[in-house]
Amino acid sequence: MQSSAYPVQVTGTLTEPLSRWLWLVKVILVIPHIIVLAVLGCIAMLFVVLASFAVQFTGRYPRLLFDFNVGVLRWGWRVSFYTAGTFATDAYPPFTMKEGGYPADLAVEYPERMHRGLVRIKWVLALPQFWIVSIFSDLIQLLALIAAVVVLFTGRYPAGLFEFLMGLNRWSWRVIAYAFLLTDKYPPFSLK
DSSP states (O other), rough: OOOOOOEEEEEEEESSSOOGGGGGGGGTHHHHHHHHHHHHHHHHHHHHHOOOHHHHHOOOOHHHHHHHHHHHHHHHHHHHHHHTTTTOOOOOOOSOOSSSSEEEEEEOOSSSSSOOTGTTHHHHHHHHHHHHHHHHHHHHHHHHHHHHHHHHHHSSOOOHHHHHHHHHHHOOOOOOHTTTOOOOOOOOOOOO
């Protein structure tokens, strides 16, 4: 991944034409993903705890744990993009943590060194972001549902609404990556 202004990149490409009706069953279609992600999410949380000790004592996030946790977030973002995060593609999400090959992706630059002292206070520092993202969660689902209803009646996804949803999702997934200790850079208060 190329260096950018913020080390967490959340991307998504609207893939039209979209089925007018498929969004009604997408939540059912992703049940296998949800089951697998629940298990992987538990493992990822354990890895966050292990990584916190590694960072505190060595200043490095173990690469294997880092890649696994980024993969879990990537998979979660793809499932969200397919369903109530945007409803912006009819392409079924792959059962993989690998980067690329899907209209939505998430990538995090691997930090060679991390601040040892931040690891124990990141959760406190992120409290304002958690509050904002908790509001975004309901808003994202509501706006994605509105977009799906618009597609149902018009066959077109409102471009401005897609961009706004992507901004809300980008902000939210960056906060999640920060909470997973994947970066020391505080998430920007920005939809860009």
